[in-house]
Amino acid sequence: MTEPIARVTGLTVDIATRRDRRADTVRVLDDVDLCLAAGSVTALIGESGCGKSMLAAALTGLLPPGSRVGGTVTVAGETLGVDDPRWRALRGRHIGLVPQSPMTSFTPVRTLGGQLSEVVDVLGGSRTPAELCADVGLPVDALDCYPHELSGGMAQRAAVAAAIVAEPAVIVADEPTSALDPKRAQAIWALLGSLAERGAAVLVITHDMDALTEARVCRSIAVMRAGRIVAEQDLQACAEHPDDYVAAFFTPIR
């Protein structure tokens, strides 16, 4: 395997909560190891609440304030703590996040073009908003639209365009095909696959097993349960896994 450009090792995360009006903590990640290599797509799957978005947050320096973290998170050669100020310089430039709700990740009162221009300026991107649109298969007139005027598929593409402005080496996409029809879901998978072909390490969190299976772009699939990764293998091996929890994700419902 090529040298990973993002890696978590023995990652344990406890986040602060309040229960019965008393401060408490809940363990959301438990001894997680994951490596993301250049040029590959990894899928992260698992039941709701098992910790997938928390792992994405740990990889992008966005864990809730006050989280207690054990183990290490290394991105682009830097090992960073939870409140590490270096995250600001890494996010967008070395690691791009396609958030779970792309429609709400843009401000509603400005056009997509204005917002992409600002991201290009801030990150010093070399491509114009029009070139970014071409890159992700968005019609250029989408730049004149306000976020609420974009379809779900267009908003997903716009969120990918914003995430790749500075050509980050790592891209984390949190449920990028939720609420998309199968054709548009395949187009998003193809787009993420093409980013990996151009050298990025891509992590895709998904519940959309049909789209994942059809896309066939994942080198490996990491399966989470209760904050732990319980399997990480290719599609075929996961589907034939002896653990019913893992195999059930790949069993068609009859």
Ligand SMILES: Nc1ncnc2c1ncn2[C@@H]1O[C@H](COP(=O)(O)OP(=O)(O)OP(=O)(O)O)[C@@H](O)[C@H]1O
């Ligand atoms: N800000 C928060 N404060 C306290 N607990 C949280 C917070 N965010 C998430 N959690 C808890 O952390 C655990 C993991 O949540 P996470 O969002 O990572 O799950 P997930 O696997 O992404 O779920 P889904 O597939 O439903 O999006 C859950 O028990 C959740 O209730």
